[in-house]
Amino acid sequence: MGIVFGVASVIAMLAIGEGASYEAQQQIKNLGSQNIILTSEKPTNTKTAGEQERSLVLEYGITYRDLDQIRATIPGVEIAVPGRRIKDFLWHQSLSVDATLLGTVPWYPEMRNRRLLKGRFFTQIEMKGRDPVCVINEELARKLFPLSSPVGKEIRLQRNYFRVVGIIETKASGADSDQLGGKGDATVKKPSGDESELPMEAMIPLSTLIDRFGEVLFKYRSGSFEAEKVDFHEVTIKIGDADQVVPAAEAIRHILKRNHEDVDYKMTVPLELLRRAERTKQIFNIVLGSIAAISLLVGGIGIMNIMLATVTERTREIGIRRAMGAKQRDIVMQFLIETILLSGAGGLIGVVVGMAVPLIIERFANMMTITQIWAPTLAFSISVLTGVIFGIYPAIRAAGMNPVDALRHE
Amino acid sequence: MSSLSPNRRPIIELRDVEKHYQMGSILVKALRGISLTVFEGDYISILGPSGCGKSTLLNILGCLDQPTIGDYLLEGKDVSELADDDLSKVRGKRLGFIFQSYNLIQQLSVVENIEVPLYYQGMPEAESHARAAHLADQVGLGDRLDHRPTELSGGQQQRVAIARALANDPAVILADEATGNLDSKSGGDILKIFDDLNTEGKTLIMITHDEEMAERTPRVIRLKDGEVGFDTMGEDGKAPPARKTEAAK
Ligand SMILES: Nc1ncnc2c1ncn2[C@@H]1O[C@H](COP(=O)(O)OP(=O)(O)OP(=O)(O)O)[C@@H](O)[C@H]1O
Ligand SMILES: [Mg+2]
Numbered sequence: 001m002g003i004v005f006g007v008a009s010v011i012a013m014l015a016i017g018e019g020a021s022y023e024a025q026q027q028i029k030n031l032g033s034q035n036i037i038l039t040s041e042k043p044t045n046t047k048t049a050g051e052q053e054r055s056l057v058l059e060y061g062i063t064y065r066d067l068d069q070i071r072a073t074i075p076g077v078e079i080a081v082p083g084r085r086i087k088d089f090l091w092h093q094s095l096s097v098d099a100t101l102l103g104t105v106p107w108y109p110e111m112r113n114r115r116l117l118k119g120r121f122f123t124q125i126e127m128k129g130r131d132p133v134c135v136i137n138e139e140l141a142r143k144l145f146p147l148s149s150p151v152g153k154e155i156r157l158q159r160n161y162f163r164v165v166g167i168i169e170t171k172a173s174g175a176d177s178d179q180l181g182g183k184g185d186a187t188v189k190k191p192s193g194d195e196s197e198l199p200m201e202a203m204i205p206l207s208t209l210i211d212r213f214g215e216v217l218f219k220y221r222s223g224s225f226e227a228e229k230v231d232f233h234e235v236t237i238k239i240g241d242a243d244q245v246v247p248a249a250e251a252i253r254h255i256l257k258r259n260h261e262d263v264d265y266k267m268t269v270p271l272e273l274l275r276r277a278e279r280t281k282q283i284f285n286i287v288l289g290s291i292a293a294i295s296l297l298v299g300g301i302g303i304m305n306i307m308l309a310t311v312t313e314r315t316r317e318i319g320i321r322r323a324m325g326a327k328q329r330d331i332v333m334q335f336l337i338e339t340i341l342l343s344g345a346g347g348l349i350g351v352v353v354g355m356a357v358p359l360i361i362e363r364f365a366n367m368m369t370i371t372q373i374w375a376p377t378l379a380f381s382i383s384v385l386t387g388v389i390f391g392i393y394p395a396i397r398a399a400g401m402n403p404v405d406a407l408r409h410e
Numbered sequence: 411m412s413s414l415s416p417n418r419r420p421i422i423e424l425r426d427v428e429k430h431y432q433m434g435s436i437l438v439k440a441l442r443g444i445s446l447t448v449f450e451g452d453y454i455s456i457l458g459p460s461g462c463g464k465s466t467l468l469n470i471l472g473c474l475d476q477p478t479i480g481d482y483l484l485e486g487k488d489v490s491e492l493a494d495d496d497l498s499k500v501r502g503k504r505l506g507f508i509f510q511s512y513n514l515i516q517q518l519s520v521v522e523n524i525e526v527p528l529y530y531q532g533m534p535e536a537e538s539h540a541r542a543a544h545l546a547d548q549v550g551l552g553d554r555l556d557h558r559p560t561e562l563s564g565g566q567q568q569r570v571a572i573a574r575a576l577a578n579d580p581a582v583i584l585a586d587e588a589t590g591n592l593d594s595k596s597g598g599d600i601l602k603i604f605d606d607l608n609t610e611g612k613t614l615i616m617i618t619h620d621e622e623m624a625e626r627t628p629r630v631i632r633l634k635d636g637e638v639g640f641d642t643m644g645e646d647g648k649a650p651p652a653r654k655t656e657a658a659k
Contacts, residue, residue, distance in 0.1 A: 320513045323474060324574070325502015325530040327495045403474045407513065 003299035003343050003383050006292055007350025008357060010379040011371065013288035015358035017281055019369035024277040030113050030171060031270040034242055036249050038062050038235040038256070039266045060264035061230040062256075069255050074248050076240040081111050083234035084209055090202055091156040092144040099140055099200035101157055102234075103209025109168060111236050119151045119166030127205040132212075134162035139170040140200040155202065160212050162204055170198050245271045296382060299346065300390035307339050307394035318398050319406025331399035332392075339391025340384055347383025351376045421581055421613055422448035422471060427480035427490075429466050429636075440466040442636040443480070448582070453608040454615045455624035458633035464617045465586055467633065471615065472505050472584045473497045485581055502530050506575030508585035508616075512567040514559040520546055520570050521555040527577045545573035549603065565596025572603055583607065585616040589623070601626060 031037060040061025071077055083104040090099045106124050109116060122133045134155065141150045150164045237252070239245045249269045256265055311318070318331055355376060358369035429441040440463045448454065456464050469475040470482065473489055476497075482490040489500055506527075507513075514523045524542035533541075546552055549569040551562075559567050568588060575583050585604070589597030601623060608614055616627070624630050632640040 316513065317515050320515060321526065321530070322498065323472070323501060323507050323513075324527040325498050325578070327498040327530075329495070330530060404469050407474070407509070 003303065003346030003386060004350040004353060006296035006299050007347050007379040007383045008354035009295055010292040011351060011354025011375050012357040014375040015369040015371040016361065017284050017288060018372065019367065021277060021281040022370055023368050025274065028270045028274045032111060032113055033271050033274060034239050034245055035270055036237045036239065036252060037268040040230050040233050041264055041266050062232040062235055062265050064231050066256060066259055067235060070237065070252055074251050076244050077237055081105050081108050081236040082206060082232045084206060084230065085233040086213060088157055090144065092153065095144050097140060097143045097200055099202060102201055102203045103206040104203055105206055108203065111238060114171055115169045117167045117169055121166055122205050127207050130205065130208045130211045132160065132162045132208060133165045134202045134204045135166040135168050136164055137168050137170045137201045139198045140202060141167050143200060296386050300386040303339060303343055303387060304390040304394060307335065307391055311335065311394045311398040315401065315406050315409040318401060319403050319409065322403040322406060328399035332395040335395035335398050336388065336391050340387040343383050343387025347380045350383060351380055354379060418449040418451060420447050421450050421485055423483040425481045427470060427477040427482060429470060430478040440636055444638055446638065448613065448615065450613055451611050452613050452629055453627045454629045454631060455627040456615065456617045456631050456633060457624050462633045463636040464633055468584050468586050468617055472507055473500050502527055503578055504581045506580040506583040508571050508575050508583065508588045510587040510590040512571050514567055514570055516559055519556045519558060520551060523570055524574045524577055527574060531578060542577065545576055549573045564592050565599055568592065568600055582613045582615060587617050
C-alpha cells in the first residue's frame with residue numbers, strides 16, 4: 001500500500017540523509033572547522049611549458065610572501081601550520097613504499113585533529129635542532145613494519161635516515177583527496193594509485209626537511225629528472241574567532257589572487273564545506289520530502305478508494321444503523337476510525353520497514369545511517385493524518401445518505 | 411386488548427400527510443393526504459396493492475423519511491420538521507423496525523445485532539449485553555447468542571430483528587412485510603410473537619399482502635393510490651370489525 005511505502009521512505013530517507021550529513025560533518029570537523037587550508041598545485045596551463053623546459057626549475061604554489069602578507073593583514077590569524085611535501089619512496093631495510101614525506105610543525109596533530117596512536121609527535125626542540133626524526137601514519141607503519149614495532153627504528157628517503165618516534169592515525173584528509181581527485185590528477189607527476197584511499201605519510205620537522213632537501217626538490221621519476229621549487233605544499237591557518245572564518249577566507253583569497261597569476265593553489269575552507277553540506281542536505285530533504293509526500297498522497301487516495309468501496313458495500317449497514325438511532329456523527333466516526341485503523345496499520349508496517357531499510361543499507365552498502373526517534377513518530381503521525389484527510393470524505397458521504405435509500409440499497 | 415375504546419391515548423397522529431417524489435420532470439405523489447390516528451395498544455394491518463404507498467407511509471411513521479406536506483405528531487410531539495439528529499434520537503428511542511429482508515448486520519453476532527440500538531443510546535456495554543441476551547432468550551434464541559446471521563434460518567433471523575426492535579422498549583413497532591420472505595410455518599411463528607407483544611400492550615403496525623394475516627389484527631387500514639381507502643376504525647374509531655373484508659372488494 002502507498003501508505004507503507006510513504007512512511008517507510010520517509011524514515012529510511014531521513015535516516016540516510018542524517019547519516020550522510022553526519023559523516024560529512026565529521027569529515028569536515030577532522031579538518032578543523034576554524035581552519036583554512038591552502039594547498040599548492042601545479043598550475044594546469046604551464047604543463048606544456050614545463051615539458052619543453054624540463055631542465056628548468058618549476059616554481060609554483062604558496063610562497064613565504066603569501067604567508068607574510070596573510071599574517072600581516074588578517075586579524076585573528078592564530079597559528080599557521082606550514083607544510084612541505086616530497087613524494088618519493090620510503091625505505092625500511094628491503095621494504096619500500098611510495099609515500100609522502102611531509103615537513104611540518106610540532107602542533108600539526110592538534111591543528112588537524114589527528115590522534116597519536118603510539119609514541120609522540122616531534123617536539124619544538126627537535127624542530128629547532130633540525131633533528132632527523134619522523135612520525136609515520138598507521139598505514140605506512142603497516143606497510144613498512146609488517147612484523148615489528150616501528151618506534152625507534154629508522155626509515156630512509158634517498159640518502160636520508162629518520163628515526164621513527166611515533167605513529168599517528170591515518171586519515172584521508174578531505175583537502176588532499178579533494179585536490180588529488182579533481183583536476184590535480186592531470187598535473188601531479190605521478191599520483192600514487194592508492195593515495196586517494198589511504199595516504200601513506202611520514203612527518204618530519206619542516207626545518208629538517210628544508211635542511212636536508214633544500215628549497216628546490218629534485219625527483220627522479222618515470223625515467224626523467226624533475227625539479228620544482230615550492231615554498232609550501234600545504235598551509236593550515238587557524239582563525240581564532242569562528243565568526244571571522246568566512247571573511248578571513250575572503251581576504252586570503254584576495255591576497256592570493258593578487259600574488260599569483262596562475263591558479264597554482266587551492267583553498268579549502270571546512271566551514272564553507274560545512275555550509276555547502278548543509279545546503280546539500282536541505283535539498284536532499286526537499287527531494288525526499290516530495291517523494292514521501294507523493295507516495296503518501298497515492299496511499300491516501302488508495303485508502304479513499306477502499307473506503308468509498310466499503311461505504312458502497314456497506315450502504316445497507318449504514319441504513320440499518322441509522323434506523324436504529326445512529327446519528328450522522330456516529331456514522332462519520334465509525335468510518336473515520338476504520339480508516340485511521342487502516343492507515344495506522346499501514347503506517348506501522350511502514351515504520352517497521354522504514355527502520356529496517358537503513359539497517360540493511362548500513363550492513364551491505366557500508367553507509368552510515370542515523371534513525372532519530374522523531375522520524376518514525378513524524379512518519380506515523382503523517383500516515384494517520386493521511387487516513388483522517390482521505391477518510392473524511394467517504395465517511396461524510398456514508399453518513400449523508402438518506403436512511404430509506406440506504407436501506408433499499410441492493 | 412383489542413378493545414376499540416376511543417379514550418385510549420393517541421400515539422400517532424397524521425394530518426393530511428403528502429409525500430411527493432420528483433422523478434425527472436414528473437412529480438409522483440406517493441401519498442396524497444393521509445390522516446390517521448394510532449392509539450396506544452393498537453394492532454394494525456396495512457393492506458393495499460403494490461405501489462399504493464404502504465412502505466412510504468411506514469417510513470414516514472418510522473421517522474426514516476419526512477412528509478412533503480402535513481403534520482406528524484408522535485406522542486404529541488411534532489416530528490415532521492425535526493432536524494436529522496433529533497430524528498435519529500426519536501428512531502433510536504421510540505421506534506422499532508422490522509424489515510422484510512431482516513436487515514441484520516452480517517459481521518455482528520446475534521447478541522451484538524440486538525445491542526445496536528442500545529449502543530447508540532449510550533448504554534454501558536455490560537448492561538446492554540445482558541438486556542440483549544434476555545431479549546434473545548424471549549424470542550427463543552437464547553442458545554444462539556454468538557452465531558452470525560448467516561448461520562440462522564430466515565425465521566430465526568427475523569426473530570433476532572424483533573428482539574432488536576424491542577431493545578429500546580419503543581412506543582411503536584413497525585413491520586414492513588415481516589413475513590414476506592418466510593414460509594407459512596415460520597411466518598406464523600413471527601405473527602404469534604406479534605400477537606403476544608400486542609397482548610402485552612405493545613403498539614404494532616404491520617404491512618402485509620396477506621388477507622388472512624390481516625384477519626388477526628383488530629384494525630385494518632387499506633390504502634389506495636396514496637390515500638386511506640378504508641379504515642376499520644373509521645374517523646371516530648367506531649367502525650364495526652365485521653365489515654372489513656367486504657370493503658376490500
Ligand atoms: N424514493 C422514491 N423515489 C421515487 N418514487 C418513489 C420512491 N419511493 C417510492 N416511490 C414511489 O411511490 C409509490 C409508492 O411506493 P411504496 O414503496 O410506498 O409502495 P408499496 O405500497 O410499499 O408497494 P409494495 O407493496 O410493492 O411494497 C410508488 O409509485 C413508487 O414508485
Ligand atoms: Mg413496500
